[in-house]
Amino acid sequence: xxxxxxxxxxxxxxxxxxxxxxxxxxxxxxxxxxxxxxxxxxxxxxxxxxxxxxxxxxxxxxxxxxxxxxxxxxxxxxxxxxxxxxxxxxxxxxxxxxxxxxxxxxxxxxxx
Amino acid sequence: xxxxxxxxxxxxxxxxxxxxxxxxxxxxxxxxxxxxxxxxxxxxxxxxxxxxxxxxxxxxxxxxxxxxxxxxxxxxxxxxxxxxxxxxxxxxxxxxxxxxxxxxxxxxxxxxxx
Numbered sequence: 001x002x003x004x005x006x007x008x009x010x011x012x013x014x015x016x017x018x019x020x021x022x023x024x025x026x027x028x029x030x031x032x033x034x035x036x037x038x039x040x041x042x043x044x045x046x047x048x049x050x051x052x053x054x055x056x057x058x059x060x061x062x063x064x065x066x067x068x069x070x071x072x073x074x075x076x077x078x079x080x081x082x083x084x085x086x087x088x089x090x091x092x093x094x095x096x097x098x099x100x101x102x103x104x105x106x107x108x109x110x111x112x
Numbered sequence: 113x114x115x116x117x118x119x120x121x122x123x124x125x126x127x128x129x130x131x132x133x134x135x136x137x138x139x140x141x142x143x144x145x146x147x148x149x150x151x152x153x154x155x156x157x158x159x160x161x162x163x164x165x166x167x168x169x170x171x172x173x174x175x176x177x178x179x180x181x182x183x184x185x186x187x188x189x190x191x192x193x194x195x196x197x198x199x200x201x202x203x204x205x206x207x208x209x210x211x212x213x214x215x216x217x218x219x220x221x222x223x224x225x226x
Contacts, residue, residue, distance in 0.1 A: 004154075032213055043116075043203065043217035044155065089154050098143050098209060099168055102154035 003027055004092050006103035014111050019077040021106045023090030026071070030092035030101075035064065035075050038087045038105070047088070048075070080110045114138065116218035118204050124224045125194045133189045133221045137206030145215065146179055146189050147203040155203055161187065162209060194225045 007022045023033075034049035050057040050064045050073065057064045061080075066073045077084055090103040117136045125131055137144050143162050147155035158177065159169040163184035172179065176195075181187040191198055201222050205215040 006154075034213070034215075036217075043219050045217070046214050049213065091154075093213075097167065098162075098207065099160065100145070100157060100215065102147075102156070104152075104154045 002104075003101045004090055004103040006088075006090050006106050008106060009104070010107040010109070012109045012111060013080050015080060015082060017080050019080045019084070019108055019110070021075040021077075021088050021090075021108070022072070023074065023103055024070075024072045025092050027092070027094070028071070029095045031095040032093040033064070033066070033073055034091050034093075034100075035062075036089040036091060036102075038089065040086075044089060077108075080108075082110045082112050084108060085110050116204055116206050116216050118202075118218040118221055120221055121219060122222050122224075124226065126226050127195055128193050131191050131194060131223065133202050133204075133223075135187045135189070135204030135218060137185065137187070137204070138216055141206035141208050141216075142184070143207045143209035144181055144187050145203075145205040145207075146187070147205065148198075148200045149203055149220070150200045158189070191223075194223075196225045199223060199225045 003026050005024045013019045035047045036044040037047045038044045048059045048062045055066045061078045063076045087105045087107045089105045145160040146158045149155045159172045159179045161181045176192045179189045201220040203220045204218040207215045
């Protein structure tokens with residue numbers, strides 16, 4: 001059973017639009033949810049993260065909305081730019097240890 | 113501050129051959145992770161260490177894969193007899209562990225098994 005699910009698998013938006021990337025999880029013991037961004041040829045890099053005590057986290061154009069009851073979170077990228085084109089991974093970390101589970105990723109393409 | 117380094121960057125093998133991957137984490141990071149990332153999938157944890165101790169290797173195919181971190185710094189991941197299904201990028205990451213949340217990833221080793 002996949003612990004972390006992401007949708008859609010791929011997403012195309014126009015420059016200036018808001019891209020919405022979804023993530024859901026199974027295990028209620030996850031205590032930390034980072035989003036990583038992966039550009040082709042590079043390694044994953046932390047973009048933004050949230051803990052379940054919060055329902056929203058903002059960092060510039062990037063916002064995480066978190067719904068603990070439904071075990072869902074989403075990453076909103078406002079005013080999308082072509083440079084945002086990348087694969088975005090939602091991850092979750094188990095409480096009490098430092099083990100992470102990653103989703104399969106959403107491939108975002110922003111068209112100018 | 114130097115990031116996580118990995119070598120080699122690329123490897124091409126025939127089935128049945130062995131290969132080793134090497135990782136040097138960020139200095140002072142006590143937690144080190146090895147992930148396998150098949151094409152078009154997310155990273156999948158193979159094993160992770162805190163210092164020299166294996167904390168979780170439940171996803172490591174123990175019949176062919178092994179990983180060590182003898183001094184709690186550098187680490188080696190070895191595949192004894194590679195299979196085509198092992199074709200993937202192998203990522204090493206480190207984190208401060210109890211000192212912080214963020215994982216820092218290395219550039220990865222792209223393995224192709226023919």
